[in-house]
Every structure is written in C-alpha cells, then in structure tokens.
C-alpha cells in the first residue's frame with residue numbers, strides 16, 4: 001500500500017525588530033529547520049548603499065540617491081544555509097558588513113524611491129517562494145507593516161540595547177571593555193533612531209505581530225518558539 005505524504009502548507013513569515021535583536025540568526029535557523037526560503041532585506045539595503053558609495057554618490061544627497069535607485073541589479077539568494085547577495089553580478093556579502101556601509105545605510109534606506117524599488121524586489125521573491133515551496137521567512141524592519149501586510153505570521157523581536165551591544169561585541173571578537181560596549185550600544189541606538197523616525201515605512205511593530213523579547217533566551221530557544229508558532233498556524 002502506498003502512503004501519500006502531503007506537502008506542508010506554504011507559510012509566509014515576517015520577522016522585524018531593531019538592530020541586533022537576533023532577526024537574521026533566528027530567521028536562518030527557522031527556515032533551515034523547516035526547509036523554507038530565507039530573505040535578508042537588510043542585506044538588500046546594504047547592497048544598494050554599497051553601490052551608491054562606489055558610484056561616488058553622497059548618501060545624504062537624497063535627490064541623487066533617488067535618481068539612481070533603479071540602476072543597480074540586486075540579486076538575493078534565499079538558501080538559509082548559504083544566503084547570497086550580488087550587485088550587478090559582484091558578490092558583495094563581505095563589503096556590505098563594513099563600517100562605511102553600516103554608517104550610510106540608514107540615510108539611503110530612508111529615501112522613498114529606494115524603498116519602492118527594494119520593496120518590489122522583496123514582494124516578488126516572497127511570492128515566488130510561497131508559490132513553489134513550503135514558504136519563506138523574511139526579516140527586516142517594515143516587513144509586517146508594509147512589505148507583506150498579509151503575512152501568515154508576524155514576529156517582532158526585541159532585546160535591551162545592553163544585551164544587543166554585548167552580543168554584537170562578542171561577534172566582533174577581541175576584548176570586551178566598557179568603552180567598546182558603550183560605542184557599540186551607541187551605534188545600535190543611533191541606527192534604530194534613524195530607522196524608526198524616517199517618514200517612509202519606518203521600523204515599527206505591526207499591530208498583529210507577536211512580540212518576543214530575546215534578552216533571556218538562547219538562540220535555540222527563540223528558534224524553537226518561532227517554529228512552534230509556525231506549526232500552530234499550519235495546523236490551524
């Protein structure tokens with residue numbers, strides 16, 4: 001006798017939150033566990049910022065950034081075990097994590113023409129993944145509010161700035177002195193303030209998002225909780 005195993009219902013999951021709350025690590029872990037696709041939308045904003053800087057465009061020159069918004073080709077690979085990001089065919093996964101891009105990305109991502117361009121890309125990737133597999137986990141700042149307002153599950157991650165700064169400093173290696181922690185904390189808070197106060201699609205928790213404070217949880221525990229929520233939605 002042959003048993004039929006039905007494919008899991010495709011699920012679109014939006015994970016938002018401030019910098020360093022664990023969005024990328026959680027989203028990759030969840031997507032890998034459930035065989036889903038994964039989209040790092042911050043990497044897309046970083047990639048377009050990298051291109052602007054390479055072109056000599058001043059990130060503070062809103063008109064110049066807007067005029068160039070459609071020019072670079074940005075391609076995201078959505079395998080959670082090996083996510084990729086290219087600009088005009090160049091792998092930019094390393095340079096987009098540098099201080100220059102990190103310092104400029106909030107200015108570029110606040111420009112409405114940039115948001116319209118990147119939001120369009122994000123929606124088409126999410127649609128494709130939901131149509132052809134078990135779904136996608138999309139992480140960013142405005143996924144639940146603007147990019148995918150009809151997502152099946154929305155999560156908003158939080159953690160105190162001190163916790164986030166300690167995690168980030170640990171990631172960078174080297175001595176964990178007070179001055180370094182304070183500088184890392186200030187950098188996170190500066191970016192959160194810029195991202196939440198912009199007019200176009202700011203960092204915000206969607207009204208129907210589940211808020212999860214990751215401060216006292218290990219990464220494994222956070223992944224476990226999100227997986228449980230997805231399985232609950234699937235069986236509902």
Ligand SMILES: Nc1ncnc2c1ncn2[C@@H]1O[C@H](COP(=O)(O)OP(=O)(O)OP(=O)(O)O)[C@@H](O)[C@H]1O
Pocket residue numbers: 017018019020021022023024025026042167168171214217218219220222
């Ligand atoms: N629950 C957790 N417990 C301990 N460390 C964690 C936890 N979640 C994430 N981390 C660590 O915190 C750091 C930041 O995590 P991650 O890059 O996933 O955050 P993020 O929200 O995607 O940040 P950003 O918005 O700046 O891209 C990483 O070093 C990660 O390993």
Ligand SMILES: Nc1ccn([C@@H]2O[C@H](COP(=O)(O)O)[C@@H](O)[C@H]2O)c(=O)n1
Pocket residue numbers: 019041042043045046105106107109110139140141142143191195
């Ligand atoms: N949905 C999003 C995602 C990101 N941004 C902007 O990109 C910056 C970098 O994001 P990381 O997650 O890689 O740290 C972030 O500070 C935002 O300016 C965004 O606007 N919307």
